[in-house]
Amino acid sequence: xxxxxxxxxxxxxxxxxxxxxxxxxxxxxxxxxxxxxxxxxxxxxxxxxxxxxxxxxxxxxxxxxxxxxxxxxxxxxxxxxxxxxxxxxxxxxxxxxxxxxxxxxxxxxxxxxxxxxxxxxxxxxxxxxxxxxxxxxxxxxxxxxxxxxxxxxxxxxxxxx
Amino acid sequence: xxxxxxxxxxxxxxxxxxxxxxxxxxxxxxxxxxxxxxxxxxxxxxxxxxxxxxxxxxxxxxxxxxxxxxxxxxxxxxxxxxxxxxxxxxxxxxxxxxxxxxxxxxxxxxxxxxxxxxxxxxxxxxxxxxxxxxxxxxxxxxxxxxxxxxxxxxxxxxxxxxxxxxxxxxxxxxxxxxxxxxxxxxxxxxxx
Numbered sequence: 001x002x003x004x005x006x007x008x009x010x011x012x013x014x015x016x017x018x019x020x021x022x023x024x025x026x027x028x029x030x031x032x033x034x035x036x037x038x039x040x041x042x043x044x045x046x047x048x049x050x051x052x053x054x055x056x057x058x059x060x061x062x063x064x065x066x067x068x069x070x071x072x073x074x075x076x077x078x079x080x081x082x083x084x085x086x087x088x089x090x091x092x093x094x095x096x097x098x099x100x101x102x103x104x105x106x107x108x109x110x111x112x113x114x115x116x117x118x119x120x121x122x123x124x125x126x127x128x129x130x131x132x133x134x135x136x137x138x139x140x141x142x143x144x145x146x147x148x149x150x151x152x153x154x155x156x157x158x159x160x161x
Numbered sequence: 162x163x164x165x166x167x168x169x170x171x172x173x174x175x176x177x178x179x180x181x182x183x184x185x186x187x188x189x190x191x192x193x194x195x196x197x198x199x200x201x202x203x204x205x206x207x208x209x210x211x212x213x214x215x216x217x218x219x220x221x222x223x224x225x226x227x228x229x230x231x232x233x234x235x236x237x238x239x240x241x242x243x244x245x246x247x248x249x250x251x252x253x254x255x256x257x258x259x260x261x262x263x264x265x266x267x268x269x270x271x272x273x274x275x276x277x278x279x280x281x282x283x284x285x286x287x288x289x290x291x292x293x294x295x296x297x298x299x300x301x302x303x304x305x306x307x308x309x310x311x312x313x314x315x316x317x318x319x320x321x322x323x324x325x326x327x328x329x330x331x332x333x334x335x336x337x338x339x340x341x342x343x344x345x346x347x348x349x350x351x352x353x
Contacts, residue, residue: 048290050209078213079282113296135195136297137202161289
């Protein structure tokens with residue numbers, strides 16, 4: 001009989017389809033795992049509702065659970081109880097190592113343009129805070145584009161959500 | 162979900178779907194590369210919001226989100242005139258974005274007070290994503306607010322914000338033809 005721990009271990013091996021250096025577990029998007037009578041229920045929240053990787057993630061989770069000999073039920077939770085603050089410390093480190101600046105903490109109020117345009121965001125390559133916002137939007141909904149004036153390198157910033 | 166909430170959710174879902182399509186028309190032809198990226202990303206978000214809203218509504222009706230999104234006739238959509246217009250004019254596009262985000266923030270704030278936790282939770286998630294659209298719209302508003310062509314566009318489009326939900330222009334029909342072309346070309350019961 002499959003255990004909750006085995007399911008978490010299996011899910012920890014699934015890379016994020018768009019940022020494969022980080023797993024779904026490190027990304028913090030898996031909210032809950034429940035095992036009952038040979039079936040496994042997983043609840044997860046997409047970073048952004050329009051995330052094109054949603055189906056890929058759902059299918060990958062279902063496949064891993066079937067491989068454990070259990071019947072999967074994948075539930076997408078679309079409320080606001082998930083935030084980028086749930087990315088694990090290891091996940092944040094993996095993002096930084098591969099050139100993505102991790103998200104700033106979610107604060108009581110929504111982020112503002114003034115905050116994004118400020119240069120408190122650290123370059124993941126050289127560590128300088130002499131960086132500027134190039135575009136609120138990037139190659140996927142969860143990323144912004146920034147430029148480091150110190151090492152002259154563009155980089156992607158994970159959005160706070 | 163009561164009737165008034167269902168009507169409101171359908172209006173928002175239709176607005177987001179149709180605006181998402183209109184925004185995507187800037188992919189590759191925006192006046193700045195950064196705006197190609199921005200409008201493509203905004204379009205993707207809007208269609209993601211539409212999908213989540215259609216899923217809630219479709220479940221109540223016992224159909225799928227795709228059936229609700231695409232298997233209605235154009236006159237059954239409840240989107241506003243503002244979003245259905247095909248705008249290939251930058252000032253008007255930015256004016257539409259600004260007006261839409263301002264109005265959208267108000268109705269999302271209302272939905273966030275819903276006693277149905279699924280509705281209030283989804284509205285809060287959507288609102289948090291829309292924060293980035295509002296920043297983008299505000300940035301362009303601040304940049305163009307003294308340009309007469311922009312202020313004229315704002316005045317021209319403002320009355321369309323909540324207009325035309327029951328009666329649509331031929332532009333929506335043309336968009337619908339494109340949007341549903343592949344789906345309609347397949348026999349009923351096709352497994353997608």
